[in-house]
Amino acid sequence: MANIxxxxxxxxxxxxxxxxxxLDTYLSGYVERERLAGWSMAVARRGQVVxxxxxxxxxxxxxxxxxxxxxxxxxxxxxxxxxxxxxxxxEDGKLQLTDPVSKFIPSFENLKVFKRxxxxxxxxxxxxxxxxxxxxxxxxxxxTYGFLMSHVVDEMYRKAGFDWGVPTGKNLAxxxxxxxxxxxxxQPGGEWNYGVxxxxxxxxxxxxxxxxxxxxxxxxxxxxxxxxxxxxFVPEEKxxxxxxxxGRNPGTKKATPLSVAGAAAKSKxxxxxxxxxxxxxxxxxxRFADMLRRGGVADPTVGGARLLSPRTxxxxxxxxxxxxxxxxxxGRPISSETTQEGFGFGLGFxxxxxxxxxxxxxxxGDFGWGGAASTTxxxxxxxxxxxxxxxxxxxxxxxxxxxxxxxxxxxAIID
Numbered sequence: 001m002a003n004i005x006x007x008x009x010x011x012x013x014x015x016x017x018x019x020x021x022x023l024d025t026y027l028s029g030y031v032e033r034e035r036l037a038g039w040s041m042a043v044a045r046r047g048q049v050v051x052x053x054x055x056x057x058x059x060x061x062x063x064x065x066x067x068x069x070x071x072x073x074x075x076x077x078x079x080x081x082x083x084x085x086x087x088x089x090x091e092d093g094k095l096q097l098t099d100p101v102s103k104f105i106p107s108f109e110n111l112k113v114f115k116r117x118x119x120x121x122x123x124x125x126x127x128x129x130x131x132x133x134x135x136x137x138x139x140x141x142x143x144t145y146g147f148l149m150s151h152v153v154d155e156m157y158r159k160a161g162f163d164w165g166v167p168t169g170k171n172l173a174x175x176x177x178x179x180x181x182x183x184x185x186x187q188p189g190g191e192w193n194y195g196v197x198x199x200x201x202x203x204x205x206x207x208x209x210x211x212x213x214x215x216x217x218x219x220x221x222x223x224x225x226x227x228x229x230x231x232x233f234v235p236e237e238k239x240x241x242x243x244x245x246x247g248r249n250p251g252t253k254k255a256t257p258l259s260v261a262g263a264a265a266k267s268k269x270x271x272x273x274x275x276x277x278x279x280x281x282x283x284x285x286x287r288f289a290d291m292l293r294r295g296g297v298a299d300p301t302v303g304g305a306r307l308l309s310p311r312t313x314x315x316x317x318x319x320x321x322x323x324x325x326x327x328x329x330x331g332r333p334i335s336s337e338t339t340q341e342g343f344g345f346g347l348g349f350x351x352x353x354x355x356x357x358x359x360x361x362x363x364x365g366d367f368g369w370g371g372a373a374s375t376t377x378x379x380x381x382x383x384x385x386x387x388x389x390x391x392x393x394x395x396x397x398x399x400x401x402x403x404x405x406x407x408x409x410x411x412a413i414i415d
Contacts, residue, residue, distance in 0.1 A: 002226055002283030003068040008048035014415025015043075020051045023408045027401075031056035034254040035399065036374075037246055038066035039391040040282045043409055044290070046384045047299075052282075058243040061257065068282065071234055071242045072390045073265050075276045075371035079198040081217055081230075081288065082274035083137055083348025085205045087312055088220060094208040097134040097347075101141075101200065104207040105173075107180035108200075113142065114183040119155040124183055131188040136201040137347040138320045140330075142184030144195040150332065153185045162196070164261070172213065172271050176203045185332070192321060192331035192345060202274020213272040224305035225291055225298050227284040232277050233268045242266070242279070243392045245373060255393060262392075276372070282390055285377065289368075289386045292317075293379050317367040317381070319344030319351045326353055360403050361410035376402050383413065 010017045023041055030036040038056025042049060054066040089095050095104075102109040108131060112124040135141040146157030147164050160182055161167035166175050179200065185193055202213045209216050214232045222230050234242045245262030246255040265279050280288075291298050295310030321330050327340035327350070342358025344351045349367040352358060368378025368387075374396045377388045387409050389401070396402075 002228060002281065002287055004042045004049055004052045004283045004286050005068075006049050006052050008050055010050040010412070011414075013045040013048050013050055015045055015050055015412050016414045017051075019412035019414070020409075022411070023051070023405065024053050024055065026404060026408055028055050030399065030401075035248070036391055036393055037244065037255045039389065040066055040068075040070065040072075041390075041405075042282055042286060042386075042388045043412075044286065044293075044386040045413075047290075047293075049286075058241075060244065060255075062244070064240075066243070067241070069229070069241055070390075071229055071238060071279050071281055072375060072392060073243075073245060073262070073371070073373050074278050074280045074285065074375055074390075075373055077280070077285070077369060077371040077375055077377065078274060078276050078278040080292075080348050080369055081221060081278065082198050082202050082205065082213070083316065084221060084292075084308065085209075085213075085217055085274075086133070086137065086201055087308060087316060087347060089205060089208045091309065091312060095133055095204065097132065097137070099133050100130040101133060101136065101204065102130060104204045105176050105180070105200070107177045111142075111180060112183050113187055114151075114153050114185060117152070119152050119159065122152065122156070122183065128187050129189065131184075133201070133204060134320070134347075135188045136197040136204065138192070138345055139194055139197050140189050140192050140321070141195070141197045141200070142186045142188050142190070142193070143179065143197045143200065144185045144193055148194070151185060153183055156182055165264075166271055166273065168270075170271055172199070172203050172206065172273070175271050175273075176200055189322065192327055194332075196275055198275035198348070199273045202272065205274065213274055217278075221288070221307065222284075224303060224307060225284075225287045226302040227280070227287055230278060230280040230284045230288075232272050232279075234265050234279055239266060245392050245394065247394050248398050258394060261394070282388060285390075286386065286388055289377050289379055289388060292367075293381070293384070293386055316347040317349060317351055317365060317379075318346050319353055320346050324353075326357070361407040370396055370402060372396055374398065374401055376405065378406075385409075 043051040249256040296308030342354040363382035366380040370376035
C-alpha cells in the first residue's frame, strides 16, 4: 500500500509551514459548510513531501473518515496514464504520432464531419485529412463528449448512448466502432475540443501492444511504480476504502451522495475507458506524478524503473496546439472553473504558457490535469514541485478549487 508521508520540513526546501497551513484552512471551510464531504491534499518539492493532510469524511453515511489510503474515482486523471502508455509504445517503435488512427481501428477510415443542420437533419462532409494518433493525444481529433451540451454533435452523441457513460454491453473495440459512425465536430487538427479522444487512444494502445488496456497500464506503469491501488475498479476486499461520490444539492448546496453513479467503480467494467475509468489513491498517484517530475523514471525506493525518456516527458509537456495557440484561441469552450487563456495542450496534459494571460499562479511549462469529481494534479518543473488534490464532488466546475489551490501553494514558496 502506497501512502503519502511527509519526508521533510517545508523550510528545508524553501517553503513555509505556516503558509502551507492556509491550504488546510481554506479547504476545510468547504467541509465545515458541508460543501465537500472530505478531501486529501499533498505538496512535494525537490523530491520531498512537505505537506500532506486530510480532512472530513470519505463516506458521511457510513461514518468513515478520509484517510491516507482512501480510494478515489479519478475519472479524467486516467487520461495522463493512457497518454503515457501511448508514448511508451511510441518509444517502443509500435506507433508513430503521424499514424492514421484507422491503422489501428479500421472503422475510422471513412469518418464524416458535421457541416451544418440539426441532429435530425444533419449535413456532413468527408475528411480533408485522416485523423492521426497525434490528434487523439492533443484533443484536436474532432471527437467530443455528449455531456458538454454545446453543439448538435454533442446531442447526437447523447442519442447514441454517449452521455456521461457509453452504451452498455460493449467492449472498447465495439465502442470505438460506434463512435466511428458519429460525425466529427470539425476536421481533425482544426480546433481543440475536449472529448473521447483518449478513450479511442486507449484502443490504439490495445491494438499496438496486443494487450487489453488495463493489463498494459497495470504491468507497464502501475507495477513498476508500485501503484498497488490503481485500476479500473475497486475489488471487493478494498471497498471499505472507497470514498462515496457526491454532487451539490441544488437547494441546500450541501454535498449529497450520488450512489448510483458511484457504484460503477465497484465492479469490473466491460469497457475499459482510457479517458476516465480508473480509481487511485493519493500515494499511488503521487508516484505517477513523481515519475513525470523525474523525467520518466520511478523513485529509487520503488526500484527506479525508467518508463519514459526525459526527452519524451519534456515533449509531452510542450504545447502542441497548431500555431502555438492557447486553448482560448483554438479551443471550444468547456465548463470548467479554470480559464483557457494562457494554457496550451501537450500530449495528454494542459501546459501553462503565459502566466499573465492565464491570471493564475504557476510557472511557464507546468503541466497536469484534473478529473470530473474535482480531483487535480500538476507538476511544476521550474519549482520542482508536485501538487495533488483528491475529493469526490461532481462536477469539477462546482467550486473554484483548482485556482485557489494553485495560488495558496505558490504563496507558500519563500526562497
